[in-house]
Amino acid sequence: MGVVVQNDKKSAYRKSGVRAALAVLAGLAVAALASGCSQPERRTDAPAPPAQGQQRLQAPPARALDSYATRLRASAEARAAAARRWGLEQVPLTPPAPPAVKPRITARAGFEVNHQEDWNLPPVFTTVPTDDKVVFLTIDDGADKDPAFLRMMSELKIPYTAFLSNYLIKDDYGYFRKMQANGVTLNNHTLHHPYLPGLSYDEQRREICGMQDIMRKQFGKRPTVMRFPYGNYNQDSLVAAKSCGIKYAPIWNEEVFVDHWEFREDDKRMRRGDIVLTHFRGRDEWNGTMVDDMRRFLNYVTAKGFAVARLEDYL
Numbered sequence: 001m002g003v004v005v006q007n008d009k010k011s012a013y014r015k016s017g018v019r020a021a022l023a024v025l026a027g028l029a030v031a032a033l034a035s036g037c038s039q040p041e042r043r044t045d046a047p048a049p050p051a052q053g054q055q056r057l058q059a060p061p062a063r064a065l066d067s068y069a070t071r072l073r074a075s076a077e078a079r080a081a082a083a084r085r086w087g088l089e090q091v092p093l094t095p096p097a098p099p100a101v102k103p104r105i106t107a108r109a110g111f112e113v114n115h116q117e118d119w120n121l122p123p124v125f126t127t128v129p130t131d132d133k134v135v136f137l138t139i140d141d142g143a144d145k146d147p148a149f150l151r152m153m154s155e156l157k158i159p160y161t162a163f164l165s166n167y168l169i170k171d172d173y174g175y176f177r178k179m180q181a182n183g184v185t186l187n188n189h190t191l192h193h194p195y196l197p198g199l200s201y202d203e204q205r206r207e208i209c210g211m212q213d214i215m216r217k218q219f220g221k222r223p224t225v226m227r228f229p230y231g232n233y234n235q236d237s238l239v240a241a242k243s244c245g246i247k248y249a250p251i252w253n254e255e256v257f258v259d260h261w262e263f264r265e266d267d268k269r270m271r272r273g274d275i276v277l278t279h280f281r282g283r284d285e286w287n288g289t290m291v292d293d294m295r296r297f298l299n300y301v302t303a304k305g306f307a308v309a310r311l312e313d314y315l
């Protein structure tokens with residue numbers, strides 16, 4: 001009798017146990033469904049351990065996070081490997097996201113011309129006003145066309161802006177199309193690289209607008225940014241540039257060569273938002289290659305704690 005009662009009790013216990021387990025499973029399934037893509041709230045009163053169903057429902061977002069982390073890690077590792085491959089002392093820093101609100105850029109004091117503001121002429125500037133610890137790399141002319149340089153910059157994901165002069169690039173527009181395909185903006189540096197203040201207004205306009213036409217034909221768009229050869233200009237240059245569709249005329253605050261740096265400022269210090277100039281030059285003109293030049297540039301910039309950002313993202 002006792003055994004029977006005990007059996008009955010056991011049986012009753014088992015039945016209620018199954019019901020309780022089913023209720024728990026149902027509750028967990030609802031909780032898991034309700035959580036959807038967001039993290040479920042941690043319920044301290046929830047029974048543990050989690051049911052099988054909950055684990056399966058949580059798995060997709062967990063896997064997505066994991067693959068995002070994997071991708072990030074893979075891209076950081078690829079950058080580190082590229083830095084080693086190109087002989088850099090450190091991995092270049094990653095720039096912040098482009099500013100949502102662009103800085104207001106005006107002519108640098110002492111670099112404006114008569115009627116700069118009231119004629120709304122393109123500003124000539126050497127530094128972009130920003131609190132981001134970034135500098136901007138600009139590369140001029142286009143004489144040297146080193147395929148290794150394209151590979152290096154693309155593998156390291158370093159943004160830069162090219163200012164091109166037609167007489168130096170016309171033998172190989174394809175080289176600069178590859179550059180453009182890597183996300184580089186190609187800008188105007190005149191047809192023949194003249195000393196603009198020595199030319200009449202009409203001659204200046206032919207040099208600037210003529211290059212706009214070449215850029216349109218060869219690269220698909222007319223730039224809104226140009227650099228005056230040697231950084232020299234007068235009021236005619238700015239009026240002509242504006243009439244050709246130019247909005248900005250950046251020059252530079254520092255210039256890097258394969259074997260030395262030149263600073264515009266007396267304190268020889270790199271500043272946030274500085275525009276850095278270098279040239280497409282190889283062993284023909286320099287005691288080193290473009291890759292050597294970029295190695296010097298990146299080692300210095302990274303050692304000073306700066307990232308390289310894209311100039312056009314701030315304009």
Ligand SMILES: [Zn+2]
Binds near residue numbers: 140141189193229
């Ligand atoms: Zn130049």
